[in-house]
Amino acid sequence: MRTQRKKGLVGCVVSLILLAVVVRQWTPGVSNVGDSEKSIESVKEKLRQSSLQYLNSYDSIPYHIKRSVTGSLPKNGCACEGDAGQLKVPFGDLLFPRVAAQELGSAAGDPHLEDLKKRRRQAYNSFRRRSQSAADILVVAEANSPLQYPTQGVEVRPKKSTLIPGLGLKHRSRRLYSVNLTASMGTFNVAAQVEGVVVRGEGTMHMNVSSSLLSALNWQLQFITYTNDIFHPNTADMIQFGTDGFQATFTIKIRHNVTPKLYDPGPRGEYNISALVTIATKTFLRYDKLQDLISSIRQFYPTVTIVIADDSEHPKPVTGPYIEHYIMPFGKGWFAGRNLAVSQVATKYVLWVDDDFIFTSNTRLEKMVDVLERTTLDLVGGAVREVTGYTATYRHTISSEEGGEEGNCLHMRRGFHHVIEGFPNCVVSDAVINFFMARTDKVRQVGFDPRLARVAHLEFFVDGLGTLHVGSCDDVIVNHASKIKGMLPWGQSDTDKAYSNFRYPEKSNIQNTLYYFKNHFKCITSN
Known part of the structure; x- marks a missing residue:
């Protein structure tokens, strides 16, 4: 008798499940x-x-x-709608998987919600x-x-x-x-x-x-x-x-x-540089110059995060508040280090600096942020002042001309396109000096070719042609540490000599090879 009851109960459950399946399959879709x-x-x-x-x-x-x-x-407009409730039957979630819906940004009672929106x-x-x-x-x-x-x-x-x-x-x-x-x-x-x-x-x-x-x-x-x-x-x-x-x-x-990639700068007021900007650099052997850079940054921006990519053979610890030090394989190279550093940036903007730069009162990151916030530019460069007093911006215009099956022609000229309205010291160009602030997602979109290990700069802007909208401001200035002592034979330390051997290798043709094959150029003209 009990066996028959069990069979009957199982039969009822199976019948209910089959009935639910039939109802689900035969229920007509709602036509709005x-x-x-x-x-x-x-x-x-x-x-x-x-x-x-x-x-x-x-x-x-x-x-x-x-x-x-x-x-x-x-x-x-899209609607955030999930599936309605279903029959409560055994294995219902497996037999009838439901679409769930979750509203975002609707936290009831959040006093900061309207400001966030x-x-x-x-x-x-x-x-x-x-x-x-x-x-x-x-x-x-x-x-x-x-x-x-x-x-x-x-x-x-x-x-x-x-x-x-x-x-x-x-x-x-x-x-x-x-x-x-x-x-x-x-x-x-x-x-x-x-x-x-x-x-x-x-x-x-x-x-x-x-x-x-x-x-x-x-x-x-x-x-x-x-x-x-x-x-x-x-x-x-x-x-x-x-x-x-x-x-x-x-x-x-x-x-x-x-898909937008938006960054929340926090409550409005003056620009919160620590929330908006991360400073990134690549170092190799020159820990004395790197420490000078960090000290100068901390004088003006004590809480800005500094990301350091380091491919020294025997890396030394670089520590301190708001410092992230990443070790790379020995001699991995210049552009590979840039990629690593930028990959770790979590803020809206990244500021690229060389490890032998020095911040001064003229290194006003707020000005760079203001330009990027108020224009459609993706990247804005500054100026680098040498110990001689000469200030360089390294502005270039870049264009590509159709050249047929043999490849196109790359034309690079010193200069710029036009002055940016509202910023008389800033212009639109296609390439700038090695001191720039950029939208983090746009720099990642272009990327840095890791095959360029020792000498490279303009190659990044050539790869970004048509993707990056570039500007340059000559009133945001960073100082360049003196190279004179390190260049004199009697003034070079063992570190200086080792650095020079890697930094200035025998002449390489890798740039031209990449231009020819990767970028499909047959010639380059420049002044």
């Missing part, structure tokens, strides 16, 4: 009619902002929304100013050919869908109006079916839309959708759009949103 309408209205509003006022004349033409298509279109909003707006350009704005070419289509500004996320705004036909009177669309990395569909229009090829890479009424055809074109089918995180699909005797091509960008 409001979201579907909002997706279409959002695109229509963008088109109206692009001066395409003719859309208002189509509103009287009947159409029927296809919710199976509009459900995949991007909404005006304000700082976050300001940081994000600054990020958008730096990362977006006029090339991202939707522009529609009015029908002069007689095809009308978007020339730029149409984007879709990988494996997602979007409406194609701005399609139109302005043809003279004829019996039948017809257009064709062809893609190579995605498929077309319609978010709504307009009465009096025939659509062929839905869900394929080739679509034909035709109607005896031009107004109905143009209204139908406002509901054309594109779905990316071939995954690539950053590319574009070339869309062929044509009618009898006319052909046009436009692109749909396929890419993820750029």
Whole structure:
């Protein structure tokens, strides 16, 4: 009897689980009619902002929304929604894995939350100013050919869908109006079916839309959708759009949103350099000069973190508050040390200095931060003053000229492009001296080629051409420790001699080799 009861109980449990599975599979998905309408209205509003006022004349033409298509279109705003509660059955979490949702930045009762949100909003707006350009704005070419289509500004996320705004036909009177669309990395569909229009090829890479009424055809074109089918995180699909005797091509960008990397500077007031800036340097053997650098920094910035990369053969301890000392393999090199030091920076900005620099009252990091905060620059250099009194900024302009299959031409010239508005002592250039402050994430994005072990500098800016927006200010000055004693044979210590042997090796052709192969240059011109 007990055995039969156990079997019956097990049977009931299994039946409940199977019933739950059936209910879950048969429960129809919720179709949010409001979201579907909002997706279409959002695109229509963008088109109206692009001066395409003719859309208002189509509103009287009947159409029927296809919710199976509009459900995949991007909404005006994402919602933080997880799965609803589920049946409490054994192994429920395994059989029916749920999507969890967690709201961020909604800590109730946090007295500092509003201030945090304000700082976050300001940081994000600054990020958008730096990362977006006029090339991202939707522009529609009015029908002069007689095809009308978007020339730029149409984007879709990988494996997602979007409406194609701005399609139109302005043809003279004829019996039948017809257009064709062809893609190579995605498929077309319609978010709504307009009465009096025939659509062929839905869900394929080739679509034909035709109607005896031009107004109905143009209204139908406002509901054309594109779905990316071939995954690539950053590319574009070339869309062929044509009618009898006319052909046009436009692109749909396929890419993820750029994920911001924002840094919280803390409550506003004067710039908190310790929270915003980390000082990074690379040292090799010269611990006396390194200690002089640290002492001079502490005189003006006692709590700024200093990150030191050290590839000495017998490293000595470098200790003290706010100092991070990282040991590298012996003789690993100049650019490898830069990579290591920058990789450990946790602040918004990194200040690069040589280990034989000396801070003075003219080394005003606040000025560099102010320039970076108030402009779209990624990097700003200062000036280095030698013991002779000469001050150098080492400003260069860099350009690359197409050169065919044999490679391009690299042109480097002393000088700059223009003065920065609001900062009369600062200019825009493409390369600066070896004393600069930069956005940490941008320096990491370019990186330092570790093959350049002994002598290198401009190579970093060549690699960053097109990525880094560079400036230079001649009123932020760091002193250069005297080299005269170390260069005189009778004044050199054993450390000076060992350093010179590594710092000034026999002439190497590694720079030219990298320029030729890695950067695909065939020649360099400079002055």
